[in-house]
Amino acid sequence: MASVALQNLVKFYGKTQVLHGIDLTVADGEFIVLVGPSGCGKSTSLRIISGLEGATSGDVMIGERVVNNLEPKERDIAMVFQNYAIYPHMSVRRNIGFGLRTAKMSKADKTARVDEVARILSMTELLDRKPDQLSGGQRQRVAIGRAMVRDPAVFLFDEPLSNLDAQLRTQMRLEIKKLHQRVGNTIIFVTHDQVEAMTMADRIVIMKEGRIQQVGTPQEVFHLPANLFVARFIGAPEMNILKGHWRDGLVFLDGVAPFKSDVSSLLKSQPVLVGVRPDHLTVGGESPLFAGTVNVLEPLGSETLVYVTVNGTEVIAKASGRAPPAVGDVVSLSASAEDMHLFDETSGQRIT
Amino acid sequence: MAAGQSIKPVSDALLEVKRPPVPRSYGQYIRWLLLFSGGVLMVMPIAYMLSASFKYPFELYNLNLIPEEPTIENYTYVLEDGRFYQWFINSMVIAVITTISNVLFDSLVGYTLCKFRFPGRMFVFIAILSTLMIPTEMLIIPWYLMSKSFGWLDSYWGIMFPGLMTAFGTFLMKQFFETVPDDFIEAARIDGLNELQIWWTVAMPLVKPALAALAIFVFLGNWTAFIWPLIVTNDQSLYTLPIGLTTFSVEQQVEWELIMTGAALATIPTLIVFLIFQRYIIRGVVMAGLKG
Structure with missing residues (x-):
């Protein structure tokens, strides 16, 4: 490690x-x-760590060594590729070994x-098979096995789950x-899927x-996004963003009663962007902020996503899965002030 | 379905699907006719060669495919002539060595051009490709002058050297290596293999169809090569089969029946090679996007 x-x-x-x-x-x-949209540099960073670039x-x-000039094989790393990169002409045993x-x-x-790696990955009975x-x-597990067998200091995963179906x-x-909990090696995992990032990571970049x-940790990036990009990228559906104005400790949104905001870094009156996650915007509730007309419903079973037009802007809220409103209903939406995020309108940075 | 009702097995007759007759157009008949004619045109010389090898000289110019008085005397004569074996061995040695050389070096160069990024890569590739545009006949004089100045005339090396690596083979292999994902190469690099090991252990097994196709092309090309071996050799003991067969011609007479017999015998190895590897030839040609 x-x-x-x-x-x-x-x-x-x-x-x-x-x-x-x-x-x-x-x-x-x-x-x-490492998570981000295509072209953000996450795979390039991983390839530089691996020494492939x-x-x-x-x-x-890596550890105490500067590895800039070392070949990949000298870095004590193993990598799992998106396309598995298991050799079709070799059996599972030869691939892992x-x-x-x-x-x-x-x-x-x-x-x-x-044999030990195959046992850990429950692949013992597949050792004599060919990848096809x-x-x-199973192919992905072979690829992981090939990485594990050398017991490297660092595992690198380059979008290894992208080719698999959702289940x-x-x-x-x-x-x-x-596996990580069992072997405890350092893992750097690249993905464009924020759900993968949130569910697996100790920290997300x-x-x-x-x-x-x-x-930050999954909780930090979800609850305290550093900027508008992070706020929108993390969480599905993405955060609702509304234009507002901050003045004297109050946030003003069109058609909404002003609410208190305890941000300390603002000194003067200024325009802000107000973000609120659909998870925190509930239909009905005790402290209604907006009222709007329901346009579309997306039932997800346990809950329903409700698309509501508020003053010409569409926002997404969540309602109960059992008794959602109907399309065309006028509903009130509530959120607590602590779940409202303020961002600078120009730089997009979080206002604290 | 009512309770207790069982599912009866469907009779075999019901499972037999009666296909409607395929409608055939005149165009289809014409295509078949053209293909059949092409086939006959290609097979006729071979059939005549085989037929002539079983004929006496007096019957040679009779175009009947079935000899009136069949004989195996021609085969006995050719096979008892010790020179035939020498030429056969010469051809085999040259064809096998050039084939191995092409498989190794064409694939090594093709792999390098495909999988490595270095300054001048495209220039080298285009330079190699451009040699395909030069007819072999134009190269014979430079080849001869090189052979002479290096002292390679009348030697195996002299016969083989122009064909030890080919632009066609390099191009073919480069195209095939394009189909090998870079992830395989990079995974092997991380697993600690050096570049030569990666080429041999990982990349080469993945392009076996191309290697087989290349091997067949090169083997057949060298087995049947005529002009260059004829020019570069004077010593009869170094003749290849196609050249050796011409010695059955003397000043006043060409012994066609013996030439045809030798040619028929010479066809056997190529037929064996082709029959074993023909599926690779087709795959190779299709994947390289080339016309055969």
């Missing part, structure tokens, strides 16, 4: 800068997830190690999390256009 540190990592592809000075420290044994400038440290080819171990030890005789989930993805998510937007 080892910690990983990225120090002012910069990467150019030709004249295009894709990483703008990434600084990140991953603790020993931590499960960290070099940084234009900056340092990568492939990483031990260059290890200085006896053949018996290698076999024992492969396996399901998607299998949920199952593999749980398996990877359990949210990236956009080659810059880190926020690093």
Whole structure:
């Protein structure tokens, strides 16, 4: 096991800068997830950590070593790829044992190690099969097994669940999390799926256009988003954003009674963006903020998403799954002031 | 379904689907006719070769495919002539070595051009491709001058060197390596293999169909090569089969029946190679997007 540190990592592809000075420290044994939309630089960061690509400038440290000039094989890492990258011409046993080819171990030890990994991943009975005789989930487990067999200091996962169907993805998510709890190695996991990030990570790194937007626990990034991008990216459906105005400790929204906001950093009257998550905006409730007309309903079983037009703006709220309102109903929506997030209208940064 | 009612097995007759007759148009008949004609045109020379190898000289110019007085004397004569075996061995050695060389070096260059990014990569690739535009006949004089200056005339090396690597093979292999996902290569790199090990252990097994197709193309090309081996060799003991067969011609007479017999015998290895690997040829050609 080892910690990983990225120090002012910069990467150019030709004249295009894709990483703008990434600084990140991953603790020993931590499960960290890099998440962001396509092109945000998360996979590039992972590839630089793995040594498959070099940084234009900056340092990568694994443990106490600066590994900038080390080959991937010298970094004591293992990587699981999106397309599994298990060799179709080799059996599961050979695939899992492939990483031990260059290890200085006896053949018996290698076999024992492969058997042990297969047992942990419940794949013992599949060892003699070829990849084309396996399901998607089993292939992904082989790929994980190949990474595990070398017992590396750091596991790197590059969107490993993207090719699986929704049900299998949920199952593999749980398996990877359990695996981490069992083996305790440092894991850096890249995904574009915020649900994966929230459910698996000890800490989440949210990236956009080659810059880190926020690093925090799932609770922190959900409840205290650093900026508008994080607020919208984390959580589904995304946060409702409304234009408002802050003055003398009160927030004014069109058609809504002003409510109190205890932000200390604002000194003067200024326009703000007010964010409230659909999870915190309930239909009915004790402290109604807005009233609007229901446009669309999306029943999810335990709850129903309600799309309501308030003063020409569509907001999403949640209602009971058993007795939702009907389309066309005029409903009141309530939220508590502590669940309202204020963002600077110009910079998009959170106002605290 | 009512209680107690069981499902009866469907009789086999009911399962037999009667297909409606396929409507055939005139166009289809014309296509078949053209294909049949093409087939006959290609098979006729081979059939004549086989037929002639069982004929006496007096019957040779009779175009009947079935000899009136069939004989195996031609085969006895050719097989008893020790030179035939020497030429056969020469052809085999040259074809096998050039095939192995092409499989190794064409794939190595193709792999490098496909999977590595380095300055001048496209220039090298285009330079290799551009040699495909030069007819072989134009290269014979430079090849001959090179052979002469290096002292390779009348040697196996002299016969083989122009074909040890080919632009076509390099192009074919590069196209195939494009189908190997980079993730495989990178996974092996992380697993600690060096670049040569990755090429040999990971990439090569994934392009087996292409290797088989290339091997067949190169083997057949060298087995039947005529002009260059004819020019570069004077020593009869170094002749390949196609050249050796021409020695059955003398000043006043061409012994066609013996040439046809030798040619028929020479066809056997190529037929064996083709029959074993033909599915790879088709796959290879389809995947490379080339016309055969």
